[in-house]
Amino acid sequence: MTVQNMPPLSGGTPQIAFDRHELSVILSVYGRMVAAGEWRDYGMSFLRDVAIFSVFRRAAEYPIYRIEKRPALRNRQGMYSVIGMDGRILKRGHDLAQVLQVLERKLIRPID
Template sequence: MDNLIRLQRDRKSVGHFFFTRGELGQLLSLYSSRVAAGEWRDYALDQLDDMVLFSIFRHTHERPLYSVAKTLPRGQRRPSYTLFNGPKRLKTTQNLRDLLLTFDKLPRLVTG
């Protein structure tokens, strides 16, 4: 009965790493414009140990069409942003705005 277990010490220390309010605003602004155009339908936010993901879906029950990942490379203070199309890495930059401009160059769904 004398054995004391300190849960704090045994827990894995996970840093609070997420999108800032401004970054989330930029992502949701792009997302809402594409939803209004009928191209995208759903999104998901995932927080992993070393990155946070904003994934975009065309249909709710599919794999992500695009994912924006924010990572903090070891030894650096500025985060890195990467755009994925499935497993394919499309662009990596240290500025989210530059990354989001990439969406203007990608093919878009045409409806008639």
């Protein structure tokens, strides 16, 4: 697992970003949720200490989930986390695919 830094935009400080593999995992879950009608839009932010993938139910509203990558927490509780609309951390860990499983529970519905 590598930490990818984007070149600085201005001011000389690098930005944290998701690499291709991480984006592939995130967009795979995103695609399934869009197909299920749960999600409609997303946005990405790349800051000095965190990369954020925000998920929206409708465009132009507050994100319902944020998927964050914080490399500073890599050796502690894990650099990946899923944060709910209310700011609670729903899942945190070292493996992105495992952390994203908390979102896929919404796809599992009982059959009548």
